[in-house]
Amino acid sequence: MRLGAIEAGGTKFICGIGNEHGEVIERISIQTTTPDETMGQVIDFFKNKEVDAIGVGSFGPVDLDVSSSTYGFITSTPKKYWNQFDLLGELKKHFDVPIGFDTDVNAAALGESVWGAAKGLDSCLYMTVGTGIGVGAVAEGKLIHGMLHPEMGHILVRRHEKDAYQGSCPFHGDCLEGMAAGPAIEARWGRKGVDLAANSGVWELEAYYLAQALVNYILVLSPQKIIIGGGVMKQEQLFPLVRKHTVKLLNGYIQHENILKNIDHYIVPPGLGDNAGLCGALALAKGC
């Protein structure tokens, strides 16, 4: 099977050709400028590649309601030119193959559950912590959508008593994304996270917020594996701190060995590494 994959991001579109084993045999990175320009290059890339299906994991918000007249659109994004853009429709004009369409983080969650850290499990959660915080989830073997799609990056967290930073979310101020995404770290500490690697206070506080979110995700979804990627998580010292705070907050309530004994194997980086997004799109294509 020859599958096409598109990781449609706000900065770049990564397009790839792969197979049903999650192997990527060719890829290209295209800058996200205008829909005309970017999609033109995307379409050129896939032309004559004779793929059997295409999967798209897109930045959002997107309309995933198949009964909606704007299904497959990028909807109310602040990203110039892309507001209300019919991404799926544009692809369908050029490629007469099944096209799977979902959020970037749902795609990554699916990819991890098919070939990555959650392989063989029927539930997992994938969180990316970078410019924003996005989360996708598989439950009972299926990606969760619902009314719109999850927006777990914006859940409410408790402010640390010594943290005076007001939060960067234009909607909620000090929600998770407002307190813990990359821009919040930079605004609070005056430097980018990558330049703060040696400052342990930065990562204790970051873990304090991320762990609150994980605790709530565990209590709401009970995922069998939690995978965290994204630029901020390149600070690998975060993993043990996040695990420590998560276990502490749950305080023995969830009587499961994943929490009580195997937390190091429960909260993990992506099994697919930096390929989580593209392989996720490949998994969407496979599932068409």
Added chain:
Amino acid sequence: MRLGAIEAGGTKFICGIGNEHGEVIERISIQTTTPDETMGQVIDFFKNKEVDAIGVGSFGPVDLDVSSSTYGFITSTPKKYWNQFDLLGELKKHFDVPIGFDTDVNAAALGESVWGAAKGLDSCLYMTVGTGIGVGAVAEGKLIHGMLHPEMGHILVRRHEKDAYQGSCPFHGDCLEGMAAGPAIEARWGRKGVDLAANSGVWELEAYYLAQALVNYILVLSPQKIIIGGGVMKQEQLFPLVRKHTVKLLNGYIQHENILKNIDHYIVPPGLGDNAGLCGALALAKGC
């Protein structure tokens, strides 16, 4: 189809006979004492009733992992005599029919999605606010289980700045259940909720906590309908307050008419009224 239903609660077991349309034609209420005594009466009730299947919605925690050696057990409950009791096994000894087994709140969520307030939708959330706070959820047409089962009643909430009550949860102190379940209301205000109906401050504060939970559930699961039942919600003045706080906290972030225009029809009492639990068990039987 003749279906058996068991709503297995910590205070009483309600057993019923019904059909695939959710109609209950006979019911009995049995006090929850010891497994021997209570289960004896349950088994007597169903004997000679010739049901085609039985559904059980049980108090918990329960083991729902079909691959586990304790599948169908009530596990680490503080409820005397019932700790590690093989509820499903006991029923199987006496009835050679398919038996569906889940948490009480998952059962209620399923019942509401089949015959109640969420009929025709493929996702919904059912929350009960009473002695404790329990939540069940349907996503993509399926009940969510995962690693164990959701325990959404214990998610973290932000304390109100004027609320000095320390919280009643033995594990987390001031989690949702610790701040907003019936015992927390009584401990904070010195009287039971039912005797505080006229005190608007009680219900503003209660709604403040419940709405935080709903906001997080909406952001994590994006359910198409939220149903709230249980003893505390008999205070119907809570509904408009909970809706108001939920909309305020989301602050326009979720661009969906359910939130922006139809919140009165989005956060609702059970369509099945006090039958939500028993009909939920019936729905489990139907789905076997």
